[in-house]
Amino acid sequence: AQKVTQAQTEISVVEKEDVTLDCVYETRDTTYYLFWYKQPPSGELVFLIRRNSFDEQNEISGRYSWNFQKSTSSFNFTITASQVVDSAVYFCALRGDSNYQLIWGAGTKLIIKP
Amino acid sequence: EPEVTQTPSHQVTQMGQEVILRCVPISNHLYFYWYRQILGQKVEFLVSFYNNEISEKSEIFDDQFSVERPDGSNFTLKIRSTKLEDSAMYFCASSGRDTRGEKLFFGSGTQLSVL
Numbered sequence: 001a002q003k004v005t006q007a008q009t010e011i012s013v014v015e016k017e018d019v020t021l022d023c024v025y026e027t028r029d030t031t032y033y034l035f036w037y038k039q040p041p042s043g044e045l046v047f048l049i050r051r052n053s054f055d056e057q058n059e060i061s062g063r064y065s066w067n068f069q070k071s072t073s074s075f076n077f078t079i080t081a082s083q084v085v086d087s088a089v090y091f092c093a094l095r096g097d098s099n100y101q102l103i104w105g106a107g108t109k110l111i112i113k114p
Numbered sequence: 115e116p117e118v119t120q121t122p123s124h125q126v127t128q129m130g131q132e133v134i135l136r137c138v139p140i141s142n143h144l145y146f147y148w149y150r151q152i153l154g155q156k157v158e159f160l161v162s163f164y165n166n167e168i169s170e171k172s173e174i175f176d177d178q179f180s181v182e183r184p185d186g187s188n189f190t191l192k193i194r195s196t197k198l199e200d201s202a203m204y205f206c207a208s209s210g211r212d213t214r215g216e217k218l219f220f221g222s223g224t225q226l227s228v229l
Binding site for chain 2: 035037042043044045046047050091093095099100101102103104105106107
């Protein structure tokens with residue numbers, strides 16, 4: 001069975017603080033893909049990153065960085081120097097190579113206070 | 115950046131009525147999907163579509179649901195007889211592949227309200 005766990009329901013930090021959103025996944029597929037999406041209050045799902053299981057290099061994009069640890073089945077997301085515009089619900093998702101559907105975590109609501 | 119386009123953005127319907135939600139996937143993508151999100155809950159997979167047929171569907175996608183790609187650009191989701199519990203945000207998605215694997219993009223969603 002495939003599963004994605006985002007244990008943090010809601011995180012609230014003050015602007016300019018760093019914040020890490022946790023994601024733990026379960027899958028039996030040897031090849032799989034991990035995704036992070038941002039859902040701002042307007043409701044759309046914004047693609048942030050896609051990571052393959054066979055590519056363990058961590059990635060940085062501006063203030064965003066992702067730490068993929070296959071040994072602990074985690075794919076955590078860090079925002080450095082957070083800004084109010086980062087306030088949103090963030091979803092982690094998994095797709096195994098044996099099927100087509102994305103399995104979603106419950107999401108973490110991130111609140112950045114000015 | 116190419117986009118997945120969904121229309122309408124909001125749809126209000128009476129219980130028992132048929133609705134059709136429309137999507138224009140990214141033009142060179144080959145895989146198409148519908149997901150839904152009931153207010154405040156996680157995103158749920160409905161169906162995937164490839165090579166003009168359903169490749170996978172969830173338990174939610176029962177006989178009341180159908181998908182179609184009527185021409186080379188549109189991808190539609192039809193709900194034959196809507197129920198109150200069908201009220202949700204419906205997201206269309208499409209994916210293509212590059213050397214690093216699949217990239218999956220979502221439309222802005224259609225908010226369906228069944229009264």
